[in-house]
């Protein structure tokens with residue numbers, strides 16, 4: 184597919200989606216969300232791809248949903264277009280591991296898009312926030328839900344009610360991001376993490392992801408059940424017998440399952 188607002192490349196086993204509306208700080212219009220969804224469809228169907236990386240520019244991952252596009256809309260426009268589910272849902276539903284590499288602003292829908300990814304790697308310059316309240320609205324694609332689960336009630340309330348931004352250090356301290364890297368190393372480090380993930384057994388990675396995500400949807404006993412069943416299933420994988428054989432034979436495993 185050809186895209187207007189994003190750039191999609193494969194770098195070895197990693198599919199890279201770069202948001203590309205620099206003049207608007209990667210504001211997320213309907214079109215951008217639609218393209219992200221289409222790109223995830225393509226990358227998920229591609230056997231060569233083992234991990235998906237979503238990134239923006241040096242100045243902004245994304246400064247939120249496109250305010251100029253939203254301003255004239257009414258309830259029925261938003262309701263009928265199901266604006267908030269497009270794209271976002273697709274990223275959250277992706278079975279392959281996803282990483283958000285964030286430099287600069289990740290605000291509103293931008294912060295929410297990052298939170299739909301499995302891992303957030305932040306440059307020192309990253310700034311996260313849910314400033315919707317300053318526009319007379321509230322987050323619509325996870326800012327009150329995923330953020331609360333990630334950083335707890337008090338901080339989520341603080342961000343959503345005051346609209347203030349949190350820097351990379353605060354975001355790491357509160358558990359929103361997995362690591363902080365120097366800004367000029369962001370892509371390199373994120374790609375290295377993505378390549379590492381893509382080199383693992385693909386079905387084992389998908390199962391680990393599925394099991395972790397179940398932790399947000401189930402009581403502990405049910406989650407433990409899902410984990411145990413998936414763990415047992417890995418014993419049907421060639422990658423599992425190969426992985427253990429390779430350890431015993433002191434060599435690198437060759438993962439084959441797709």
Ligand code: HXC
Pocket residue numbers: 206207208210211246247248249250251266267288290291292293314315318321322323324
């Ligand atoms: C549309 C945007 C935009 C946005 C920036 N721009 N963010 N356009 N939607 N979300 C545009 C500006 O209008 C400006 O265009 C250009 O990008 C550069 O931005 P500046 O404001 O001039 O840059 P700067 O002074 O550096 O300030 C950066 C900023 C600020 C602090 C990030 O742009 C800002 O506050 N943006 C809005 C953040 C926000 O409120 N996001 C939440 C959106 S609501 P011109 O034409 O003037 O050069 C949301 C809801 C999601 O996300 C829920 C459902 C999807």
